[in-house]
Amino acid sequence: MTDARPLPSPYSDELVTALKRRSRASLAHQHIYACLYEWRHNPPTDKEISDYVAAITGVRNSQLQRRRRDLKEVFFIENLKGHRYHLVGWLPEELAEATGISNRVRFHVLQSGACKNCGRTVREDGVKLAVDHILPQAWGGSDAEENLQPLCVDCNAGKKDYYGEFDQYGQQIQQAATYDEPHRRIAMLLKAFDGGLVPSELLGAVASMKQYQEDWQKRTRELRELGIDYQTKKRKLPSGRIVTDYALTRWVPLPDEPLAPLIRRLEREKKSDGLS
């Protein structure tokens, strides 16, 4: 359970009141809830929900999927393998009330039910998940889904502590994320951290700020052509995944010309030097 608060019984006043507050509370919504509730230890598919509702009403519910999604405004319904819908618990109030992020996006982000950092899950470990901004809002991070990830409350607090050390560079970090070229965004972010370790996820997010970077690690390595250098440090996440953090060790001012063609040229020159 995500929350100590027990789920309301099907067709109860508590359920109707909660549904009315955030979405709709038609009888059809309540039938779907009743199915999810009764089957919460053996989560049903849409087909099974449809069969369940039809057995009560005698008709097929044509709006079933939309109504099931309506319930997600109030309850945390996990999307399991095989399109099974698991009614986990109440949606934590802080998530329901979070500003800026639409419910659709929030649910999408939380859908895995697992913390992106430590891998612990709502179901097996009973953690509470929060929607985390990869690039914090205070540093210019947006509410776009690409900038959001599920973190458990512990990991979220740990991240806040670590990032807090760099708050004095907040303005430079924010600035770094605004450049048009990925190489420049990466370089300026490394510089903004002033030799401090830049977490892998943050570097990846800032690299992809304007356009998704399939291989931001390669973009980072290419900065060495310009005379910039850094060291890396591997870090094992509690989930077992290994990530690499980056710290700037040598800075050279970036030329004003476009960096990608310049890097290509420098690479070519180096190669032909090697051949001659």
Ligand SMILES: [Zn+2]
């Ligand atoms: Zn975690």
